[in-house]
Amino acid sequence: xxxxxVRFAPSPTGYLHVGGLRTALYNYLFAKRNNGTFILxxxxxxxxxxxxxxxxxxxxxxxxxxxxxxxxxxxxxxxxPYVQSQRLHHYWWQTQQLxxxxxxxxxxxxxxxxxxxREQQIAEKKSITYDRLCREIPQTEARKRVxxxxxxxxxxxxxxxxxxxxxxxxxxxxxIANAILDDQVLLKTDxxxxxxxxxxxxxxxxxxxxxxxxxxWLPSTPKHVLLYQFFGWDLPVFAHLPLLLNxxxxxxxxxxxxVAVEDYRTKGYLKEALVNFIAFLGWNPGDTREIxxxxxxxxxxxxxxxxxxGAVFNIDKLNWLNQQHIRLKTEDELLVTVKPMLAxxxxxxxxxxxxxxxxxxxxxxxxxxxxxxxxxxxxxxxxKSFDEKGRAKNWGADTAGHLSVIMEKYAAxxxxxxxxxxxxxxxxxxxxxxxxxxxxxxxxxAATGVSLGPSLFHVLxxxxxxxxxxxxxxxxxxxx
RNA sequence: GGCGUGUUCGUCUAACGGUUAGGACGGAGCCCUCUCAAGGCUUAAAUACGGGUUCGAUUCCCGUACGCGCUACCA
Numbered sequence: 001x002x003x004x005x006v007r008f009a010p011s012p013t014g015y016l017h018v019g020g021l022r023t024a025l026y027n028y029l030f031a032k033r034n035n036g037t038f039i040l041x042x043x044x045x046x047x048x049x050x051x052x053x054x055x056x057x058x059x060x061x062x063x064x065x066x067x068x069x070x071x072x073x074x075x076x077x078x079x080x081p082y083v084q085s086q087r088l089h090h091y092w093w094q095t096q097q098l099x100x101x102x103x104x105x106x107x108x109x110x111x112x113x114x115x116x117x118r119e120q121q122i123a124e125k126k127s128i129t130y131d132r133l134c135r136e137i138p139q140t141e142a143r144k145r146v147x148x149x150x151x152x153x154x155x156x157x158x159x160x161x162x163x164x165x166x167x168x169x170x171x172x173x174x175x176i177a178n179a180i181l182d183d184q185v186l187l188k189t190d191x192x193x194x195x196x197x198x199x200x201x202x203x204x205x206x207x208x209x210x211x212x213x214x215x216x217w218l219p220s221t222p223k224h225v226l227l228y229q230f231f232g233w234d235l236p237v238f239a240h241l242p243l244l245l246n247x248x249x250x251x252x253x254x255x256x257x258x259v260a261v262e263d264y265r266t267k268g269y270l271k272e273a274l275v276n277f278i279a280f281l282g283w284n285p286g287d288t289r290e291i292x293x294x295x296x297x298x299x300x301x302x303x304x305x306x307x308x309x310g311a312v313f314n315i316d317k318l319n320w321l322n323q324q325h326i327r328l329k330t331e332d333e334l335l336v337t338v339k340p341m342l343a344x345x346x347x348x349x350x351x352x353x354x355x356x357x358x359x360x361x362x363x364x365x366x367x368x369x370x371x372x373x374x375x376x377x378x379x380x381x382x383x384k385s386f387d388e389k390g391r392a393k394n395w396g397a398d399t400a401g402h403l404s405v406i407m408e409k410y411a412a413x414x415x416x417x418x419x420x421x422x423x424x425x426x427x428x429x430x431x432x433x434x435x436x437x438x439x440x441x442x443x444x445x446a447a448t449g450v451s452l453g454p455s456l457f458h459v460l461x462x463x464x465x466x467x468x469x470x471x472x473x474x475x476x477x478x479x480x
Numbered sequence: 481g482g483c484g485u486g487u488u489c490g491u492c493u494a495a496c497g498g499u500u501a502g503g504a505c506g507g508a509g510c511c512c513u514c515u516c517a518a519g520g521c522u523u524a525a526a527u528a529c530g531g532g533u534u535c536g537a538u539u540c541c542c543g544u545a546c547g548c549g550c551u552a553c554c555a
Contacts, residue, residue, distance in 0.1 A: 045554090174484080194554085310549090311492065364517080440515080
């Protein structure tokens, strides 16, 4: 496919929604797969919904996820600016063309009147559309009223008959009768365009080849198609993505869990996992592979394999994927994020080498990054207390005695590795005529304070001889 | 209300007229084992309903039901 240009066009409402991330991702994957260009455009045509810092936040979430745009705010290309509030003259100019061509008209109805009309329509159970009161005002009269300073909007003049048909890469052919289409407002009283005008004008101006967006836009696409026809422009190819859903089937919303990309980031999800997970909400490679890197997604993505129905955002699957991606990382890579997390908890000064050995032991057993700092804290400091259940179960009257036998062997041990500490412990068990388990559990409790964690002897090896003996001594002192 | 759109295990999905309807997450059980995990194995679990078309429908068509979306001078 040549000259693919696609865009992700969010409105800056404060943060990047995971549904938005998926839309951005599919755009990105499609662009990269086809040697195209991925554009970020900010749709800030609603002055009342301005949020400070929202654009920066959007960009930082996108960048974090690795979904990098080729053109957009801060990366000016040949089609900028990429922020709609900086392109107002375009919309104004195009609107004039439409009015001159009798494809649009000025409407002087007040919000109050519109509200009344709507109320009546609801009361009469009629469909809710503008009653087209101003549609037939002669242009000369309209111009006069505008010049006199009367507030107005510009509405598109939807043909009363006929129908609009367009193709969608995901839905197939969609047809809607013009008769049910509203005379959509194109230019608001404040001089800003509505989404419907701006999206068409900009997609054309920026030479967008494929419009890939959420399914919620499907019903307004016919108006957009009409606008393309009014202007005499070629239609882009449309693809309306299925929605992301809450567990109860409604559109994914804030009320039922985290929806901001940054929430998942701070909770310790890897970008690789989030991207992988979100890509699979609506797309699959056609076989049973599930673990994909961004590059692998780029290599295989196609709209032929994008489904039509909404997908529930299932956190269990995300957890599992995160686990899988953590395993794929090297200790060095993990260290980069683990170290600051430890520092936050006051654990500093531990050598990288040591930390990497800890990570190696832990990385197969955790699901999110903070688990590194919460699951086995004994790697970072001596236990101050001992797990009560473990003590009750594994610490008996003869335990102290048993441990001293082991400590004696460990103290004399030159080669404090997992293999030798295990060998020495099993030898001690034989001497004492007890099962190895009878010793292993108390030693674990003494060395770690808890009764969970990686293989004991590997833990001891990482902890080292000195620490192990110190902790065992302390345990005997406090537990008796 | 109108319009649109969708419907395969609880969830994500595969099967583009012929399969014992497959996989994954989650669940259950077993194994492994020094604990907790991880891992391995096994298992329960689905084609919304009704009509067609066809030798044969998960698959194609129609209807019904249900879900969702849209119905703003919000995007």
